[in-house]
Amino acid sequence: MKAAVLRKVGEPLTIEDIEIMPPKENEVLIKTVASGICHSDYSVAHGVLRSPMPVVLGHEGAGIIEALGPGVTGLKVGDHVVCSLSPSCGKCVMCLEGREYICQEMSKVSSYACMLDGTTRLRKGAEELRQLCAIASFAEKMVIPAGSAIKVRDDAPLETVCLIGCGVTTGTGAAVNTADIHPGDGVAVIGCGGVGLSILQGARIKGANPLIAVDPVKEKRDLAMSLGATHTIDPFNENLEQRIKEITGKGVHFAFEALGTMRTISDAYAILRPTGEAIIVGMPNLKEVFELPVAQLFAEKEFRGSVYGSSRPKRDLPMFVDWYMKGELKLDEMITKRIRLEDVNQAFEEMGRGEGARSVIMFD
Ligand SMILES: NC(=O)c1ccc[n+]([C@@H]2O[C@H](COP(=O)([O-])OP(=O)(O)OC[C@H]3O[C@@H](n4cnc5c(N)ncnc54)[C@H](O)[C@@H]3O)[C@@H](O)[C@H]2O)c1
Ligand SMILES: [Zn+2]
Ligand SMILES: [Zn+2]
Known part of the structure; x- marks a missing residue:
């Protein structure tokens, strides 16, 4: 064969x-x-x-x-x-x-x-x-x-x-199983490939609003809008943290990372509101070590991985x-x-x- x-x-x-x-x-x-x-x-x-x-x-x-x-x-x-x-x-x-x-x-x-x-x-x-x-x-x-x-x-x-x-399953499952999204929670998805768009759809089904798609490729941002995103951000040409604040006030309840780079993993943590949860789905080289800004722990921000949704x-x-x-x-x-x-x-x-x-x- x-x-x-x-x-x-x-x-x-x-x-x-x-x-x-x-x-x-x-x-x-x-x-x-x-x-x-x-x-x-x-x-x-x-x-x-x-x-x-x-x-x-x-x-x-x-x-x-x-x-x-x-x-x-x-x-x-x-x-x-x-x-x-x-x-x-x-x-x-x-x-x-x-x-x-x-x-x-x-x-x-x-x-x-x-x-x-x-x-x-x-x-x-x-x-x-x-x-x-x-x-x-x-x-x-x-x-x-x-x-x-x-x-x-x-x-x-x-x-x-x-x-x-x-x-x-990885993406939609991360939104409906790993996370506990309530209607009206603010959600951002960083990286809108097959996995990120599936997270986005799971978050839409759970009633997330606003639902923000972050991707440098316009085609992906357009697709995200047609699949239920309420806003999009181009991280290469816009200030991600500032735009998230403009849209949500304090940051998002849930930030999903679906690319697998150390940079976007720390972005996911940075754009959370106090008590928000970063859910890492993208897989970088598994030997990488992530540094957590300790001060943000005391905003009770959470950080977790999600495997196979x-x-x-x-x-x-x-x-x-x-x-x-x-x-x-x-x-x-x-x-x-x-x-x-x-x-x-x-x-x-x-x-x-x-x-x-x-x-x-x-x-x-
Ligand atoms: N945790 C798990 O169980 C699990 C399972 C399957 C896949 N994964 C991982 O999920 C990740 C995504 O997989 P995929 O198939 O959707 O990938 P993909 O290549 O289809 O999508 C990645 C997206 O990220 C975008 N992107 C590139 N640079 C960016 C940046 N700086 N900021 C925001 N977006 C950016 C790309 O334009 C693309 O749309 C991979 O790391 C993959 O290994 C994890
Ligand atoms: Zn896969
Ligand atoms: Zn077993």
Whole structure:
């Protein structure tokens, strides 16, 4: 099968013919229908997030189950599924507490880009290829842990709801699960790509007002307005803190960071009103250290990260699909381009320039 392989940081992905092995115990084989391209794929390709190599990237996948490994329950051949970033092992202490978004297996599969048993199902001759997040959706087929395969309704278009696999759940979940937004709370979203626009939509559903979109790219600010923002700020040509004060008086109740730079993380903290909460969703190099201005702690400002939208995948992914089908979550509007696997490097270049919200790779 065809797959896009990263062999070296900073180099283009290569489209290669590779082999996929049958699913082992508690794994499923999926025919990939579509995969979104997330900034985290870009960050791995550029060395900001680390992964062993060679690795097949892609983790915002959706498709149709073709085969089940031994022991799989609750899924059948032909089911339409969206891939979850969390394998929801169901055994670790976090899963037992209902916090599948931080399942202990999740950090393992993302750090080592492997399945739960530490190996992968992708080969090229004798060479083992790693599979990002135990998914590897930049490929015509995927073998993933059964816990990562979330069944969704058959009438939902997989070429659109694939975005729920990562960006939408991460963003909308950060707004509706991680944060406790009340109607009339002021919210700012810094970075309006696929994740930021999903945060914005979750905040709109929760009744945030004002709802302020911060992005240097005009196309993104316009898109944010059409998805429910009440105001926009261009951080390269306007004074962010001053404009936030003009719009809100004292600052926002919630500031979400959805880019992953140290600068924008400190911006998120700076634009809060006293008692406000900064929620960091964007992922910088994970070795970075953030310095907190101590005086602001005594304005009781809070600071927290959000991983995978604090979601419970089996509950939340089908719920976000329903919200899309009812027209509450607007996903088609976030898809700038549908492309072929061969065009993935061009899509990365566009992402690097901040162009477009989401590109989706289509597989026939
Ligand atoms: N926490 C999690 O669980 C999780 C999950 C998925 C993705 N992420 C992270 O979320 C982040 C966003 O991902 P994405 O796919 O939406 O990225 P993206 O590239 O689609 O969007 C980033 C946006 O930031 C804008 N931007 C650039 N410079 C800016 C600045 N100085 N101020 C404000 N905006 C600026 C760009 O124009 C673009 O619109 C990434 O860091 C990604 O790794 C985190
Ligand atoms: Zn992602
Ligand atoms: Zn677990």
